[in-house]
Amino acid sequence: MEPHQPRPWRLDARGQRLFDVLLATGLLLPVTVYPFYGDDGSLSAVLALGQLVPLYWRRHHAVAVFSVVALASAAQALLIDLPLWSQVAFPIATYSVARFSSPLPAAAALGVGVCASVVATIDWLRGIDAPLTAPxxxxxxxxxxxxxxxxxxxxxxxxxxxxxxxALVERGERIAREADQRAELAASAERSRIAREMHDVVAHGLSVIVVQADGARYAAARDPGVATRALETIATTGRESLTEMRRLLGLLRAGEETGWRPQPGLAELACLVEDARAGGAEVEAALPEETTRVPEGVALTAYRVVQESLSNVRRHAGPSPHVRVSVTAGPELVVEVEDDGRGAGTADDHRGNGLVGMRERVTVHGGTFTAGPRPGGGFRVAARLPL
Incomplete structure (x- = not known):
């Protein structure tokens, strides 16, 4: 890590004003205590004041100050043949125009300064009766x-x-704003992802619990054993849903170890099928072997597509539907879930989070997603995920 570089020292607005006052006042002091050259001391004093006093405003009115100083210097060349101490104001005014104005006035000031140098040279040489030779x-x-x-x-x-x-400061501020915007977008995407996960977990778990509870209520009077097994399934599903919810909530604790189990993948698809069968559906499943290796994100997406599809079957397909679940891995992972139930046109009614969440998950991985009624009745969900 590079050592921190201290910021360059600069005068603030008050310090700049104090510096200008001290500069102009310091240049005026010799004028007041040192006798002027020439015969007319009062004229020299007026010219000196005309050259030095404008320096008090050189920072905020650079062009106007230079104009006044240049006019006073031109008047000196016409009225007095000898240099004055106050003529140090001319290069200071030139610096001020170049520093605090724009390039065009600065170039004009340079040109005026060069011409003034020629005029001052001729005027002063005449003033001391020196020969005007070219050298x-x-x-x-x-x-x-x-x-x-x-x-x-x-x-x-x-x-x-x-x-x-x-420009560097402006660029740094712009980069900071862009970084904040990217962080906000990332946080929004993460919230959407967690919302999809929560929806899948809650919808699947509650659908199993509701189906099993209804079955246990009807079977309690006739076959207590069936009711007992249904209650066991409800308890198991509830515990699994709580575990997944805790894992998802643990993701919100940045930097903490959550201790929850890894995200589900292809190996857990069999549990979804068993839960659907326990809920009364006739499920025909063709699943990949547990040793099949696919990227974790793709595996989780396939799991959530099957999970949400079976949850929709429980909610909308009616009693004892026939369901076919197919997950095959090749050049791409193909997921298909279809049923012959009566709720073909109402699964999530294309308005809930289920179908939207599945489509978003598949799209993130560059896959394709289709969902809609089957010919002859029922509903079909299909997803293709590149590997």
Whole structure:
């Protein structure tokens, strides 16, 4: 794991404002305590104030500040032939435009700065009565332009870096939002899966219990032995349903060991058939051998399709239906459950969770699912699951 990198230190809004005030005030102090060059000290003071005072607002009004500083510098070139301390405001204003404005005003400021370097060079050389030779003009112009260009480059780099950091922050926030959305979708899918599992467990267990209880009630007066066996079946089914419900609820306890039995698969299909037979149905079953190996998810889906189909038979097919259950494993796992009962058109009435849950389970594994009335009566459920 990589060590945590500390966040770069930055001034907050209050710190930035304090820095600008201290900068402008610090540049104004020499103007107030040091005598001006030139014959007209009051004019020099006015020009210096015009160049330095706008720096108080350089961060939030960079273009306007640069314009004022440039105009004051141009006035200085016309009125005074010697440099002033306050002219340090020009590169600061150039930096501010490049840093806090957009590229177009920054480029314009650079161009103005280069032109101002030529004008300042000629004006100052005349002020000291120096010869205007090409080498001297070029030397001073390059030096002054280098100062302006350096300020512009630093401001541009700062603006680009700030934009890059903002883009990273925005991207990080977007990734975080997408991660939250994926987590919500995953949680929703998991809730749907658990809801299907709960429906299958409860529907199957209760259907067996109801059928056995009805049989025990009618047989209690005539054959107490039958009633006793029915009650034993009710108790066994109830315990198995409770065990599966506890296992499913245990899945909700993240990171805890539930201790419940593994999810059912092909080996448990025989128990479903026996339960259906115990409920009074005549079941013809063709099941794969217990040693048949298929993926756990596919096996669980096949188990739930058979379980829900037999539960629908108990609820809708009427008394003593004939049921055929076929599960064969080859290039794909084929599951078929059909009956000749009277409830062909009402199994879940295509509105409950049973058929919908079966279809969703099969679709998740890339299989096909069909369910509907059989010719001649009854209902048929078929699923094909690729292996």
């Amino acid at each position: 001297s003009v070029v030397t001073y112009t390059v030096a002054l332009s280098a100062v302006v260009a350096t300020a512009w480059a630093l401001g541009t780099l700062g603006r680009i870096r700030h934009a890059y950091v903002e």
